Amino acid sequence: MATSPTLRLLRDELVGFARSRVMIVLWVVLPLLAILGYLLFTSSAEVAAGMGGDHKMSANAFMTFLLSSLAGTVAALMVAVDIVSERTRKVYELYVIRPIRREAIIWAKFLAVAACVVVACVVAIALGIAVDVARGDPFTATIAYDALKGLASLTAVVSLSAAVGTFFGVISRTILVAVILVLYVGQNLTIVPMLPMYFGILPRQFWVIMAISYALVAVMAWLSAVVFRRSQF
Amino acid sequence: MVEPLLQLAGVSKAYYGQAVLSDVSFEIAPGEVFGYIGPNGAGKTTTLKILAGLITTYDGVVRIGGVDVKTGRDRAHALIGFMPQACGFQSWRTVESALDTLADLSGVPADVRARRIPALLERFDLLAARGKKVKELSGGMTQKLGLIQALLHEPKLLVLDEPLEGLDPPSRRLLQEVLRERRAAGTTVLFSSHILSDIEDVADRVGILNRGKVATTGSIRDLTRAFGLPPELELAFSVAPADLGFLADPAVIGAGGRAVAERPDAWRLTLATDADPDAVVHALVERTLAGGGRVRKVGVAEPALDDLFARYILESDRAAGLTVPAPAAPAGGPDGN
Ligand SMILES: Nc1ncnc2c1ncn2[C@@H]1O[C@H](COP(=O)(O)OP(=O)(O)OP(=O)(O)O)[C@@H](O)[C@H]1O
Ligand SMILES: [Mg+2]
Numbered sequence: 001m002a003t004s005p006t007l008r009l010l011r012d013e014l015v016g017f018a019r020s021r022v023m024i025v026l027w028v029v030l031p032l033l034a035i036l037g038y039l040l041f042t043s044s045a046e047v048a049a050g051m052g053g054d055h056k057m058s059a060n061a062f063m064t065f066l067l068s069s070l071a072g073t074v075a076a077l078m079v080a081v082d083i084v085s086e087r088t089r090k091v092y093e094l095y096v097i098r099p100i101r102r103e104a105i106i107w108a109k110f111l112a113v114a115a116c117v118v119v120a121c122v123v124a125i126a127l128g129i130a131v132d133v134a135r136g137d138p139f140t141a142t143i144a145y146d147a148l149k150g151l152a153s154l155t156a157v158v159s160l161s162a163a164v165g166t167f168f169g170v171i172s173r174t175i176l177v178a179v180i181l182v183l184y185v186g187q188n189l190t191i192v193p194m195l196p197m198y199f200g201i202l203p204r205q206f207w208v209i210m211a212i213s214y215a216l217v218a219v220m221a222w223l224s225a226v227v228f229r230r231s232q233f
Numbered sequence: 234m235v236e237p238l239l240q241l242a243g244v245s246k247a248y249y250g251q252a253v254l255s256d257v258s259f260e261i262a263p264g265e266v267f268g269y270i271g272p273n274g275a276g277k278t279t280t281l282k283i284l285a286g287l288i289t290t291y292d293g294v295v296r297i298g299g300v301d302v303k304t305g306r307d308r309a310h311a312l313i314g315f316m317p318q319a320c321g322f323q324s325w326r327t328v329e330s331a332l333d334t335l336a337d338l339s340g341v342p343a344d345v346r347a348r349r350i351p352a353l354l355e356r357f358d359l360l361a362a363r364g365k366k367v368k369e370l371s372g373g374m375t376q377k378l379g380l381i382q383a384l385l386h387e388p389k390l391l392v393l394d395e396p397l398e399g400l401d402p403p404s405r406r407l408l409q410e411v412l413r414e415r416r417a418a419g420t421t422v423l424f425s426s427h428i429l430s431d432i433e434d435v436a437d438r439v440g441i442l443n444r445g446k447v448a449t450t451g452s453i454r455d456l457t458r459a460f461g462l463p464p465e466l467e468l469a470f471s472v473a474p475a476d477l478g479f480l481a482d483p484a485v486i487g488a489g490g491r492a493v494a495e496r497p498d499a500w501r502l503t504l505a506t507d508a509d510p511d512a513v514v515h516a517l518v519e520r521t522l523a524g525g526g527r528v529r530k531v532g533v534a535e536p537a538l539d540d541l542f543a544r545y546i547l548e549s550d551r552a553a554g555l556t557v558p559a560p561a562a563p564a565g566g567p568d569g570n
Contacts, residue, residue: 090319094320098338233288
């Protein structure tokens with residue numbers, strides 16, 4: 001075989017997101033709506049005063065704040081719902097009967113969703129910075145550094161959420177159960193990398209949180225693979 | 234002896250304590266076309282899913298090409314092409330993209346895919362729909378797509394779950410033709426159906442599944458004979474002869490024969506087990522014409538699947554020593570009281 005099954009399926013998933021307009025919504029419509037929301041929000045002086053006193057929140061900061069609460073949930077829900085709905089529509093039967101490693105199917109889904117949502121984050125933050133610059137704020141090295149660091153931690157959150165979503169997608173048989181699991185349990189699991197820091201076990205350092213996050217991603221991906229390999233169709 | 238390509242030994246499967254398959258065993262030799270028949274809910278799909286590796290929790294052993302599907306899944310499944318009873322595709326998939334990915338995952342190189350996919354689409358009259366989304370296809374077209382995906386990698390063993398369901402008559406004939414071609418090319422085929430005539434035309438051998446148990450025998454004819462089913466004839470008139478008395482005449486329909494009117498101009502005749510159906514057909518036509526009637530249709534009726542099953546259950550119960558004894562005479566015997 002020319003390509004590995006995971007890569008082939010990943011390519012297909014991305015093509016699928018493009019064809020089913022998921023990408024347009026994530027990369028264009030949502031960032032534009034968010035920035036529109038920001039513009040309306042900050043033009044209302046009252047709210048701005050309530051939020052940040054005399055200091056107005058920048059578009060960049062607003063987008064990062066918005067994404068930190070939304071991106072992970074979006075990623076987890078996307079993977080979980082997609083996996084359950086494709087399984088109930090018997091899509092996987094035709095893949096599973098082929099001589100490939102079964103986990104390729106769900107890993108491809110995980111990677112595709114994580115990649116799509118991370119790109120959405122990049123677009124949104126870039127749009128935020130662009131709006132700030134257009135309004136006369138200077139683009140400094142500090143802003144660039146903070147944006148990159150924000151993106152790195154967003155990527156970790158999105159990856160972990162997508163991995164948790166994959167696991168819940170694999171163990172659920174109905175979309176409703178998957179959604180409930182993601183919203184109630186998944187949200188809490190993505191806080192886990194922060195815990196050692198809160199309890200003072202590990203230093204409050206960026207790279208430590210990153211390392212724990214990606215270790216958890218690996219664990220969730222492995223668990224999902226184990227469960228999926230044993231699934232009955 | 235040739236090693237069987239497919240071998241099921243003592244396969245049992247239960248759902249929530251309810252047995253669906255109990256101790257199913259049969260073998261299929263390389264190049265054979267095997268029809269797997271059974272009524273709704275008999276466990277056909279369950280058996281085929283076990284072969285295809287979709288169900289992995291079962292008892293017993295399944296070997297494809299000598300490889301146990303539980304331990305050597307990849308090697309076993311490289312040999313098989315499977316068409317599920319109902320198959321799904323992602324909603325954004327076009328016919329071509331679905332087939333290309335599935336063939337790729339089966340290990341078909343890109344240049345072969347580029348040749349084979351259009352050829353198969355053409356064969357099944359789907360070439361015009363190659364760019365269409367799968368969800369926009371009709372039921373029968375989707376069914377054909379399910380079939381094509383099973384043929385893409387030219388597997389040694391084709392496993393088809395009710396492949397003729399939902400196909401129009403030309404497509405059915407086409408599929409039967411394709412199956413015959415595959416057999417000629419040495420492919421082994423296992424397909425399920427609950428329609429006997431589907432199987433009779435193409436299968437070398439059939440297995441009957443009922444209530445999770447299987448009986449393997451030769452052809453349908455052999456089965457009919459083995460189970461001692463009496464031959465049946467159908468007779469329909471376009472003009473009924475004035476006198477239908479000959480339908481009850483042992484000289485025409487043989488001793489022990491019986492005719493039942495299904496409609497005033499259509500009859501079903503059950504002959505004695507040892508009767509010669511051809512001779513009876515001949516006599517029936519002669520007498521109809523002599524009586525001023527005209528025959529629209531006459532011939533040997535296919536044994537109803539139900540009858541075959543009923544007989545099969547009876548036979549297997551008898552073999553298991555479960556034959557129901559004749560009702561016991563009332564106490565004191567016939568001359569009591
Ligand atoms: N996932 C499942 N959970 C519980 N019971 C099941 C499941 N799948 C099948 N069964 C039961 O197993 C039995 C056999 O089902 P199966 O689908 O194998 O029948 P079949 O012979 O293919 O019937 P049909 O001709 O209708 O396709 C049925 O009684 C069915 O209810
Ligand atoms: Mg079935």
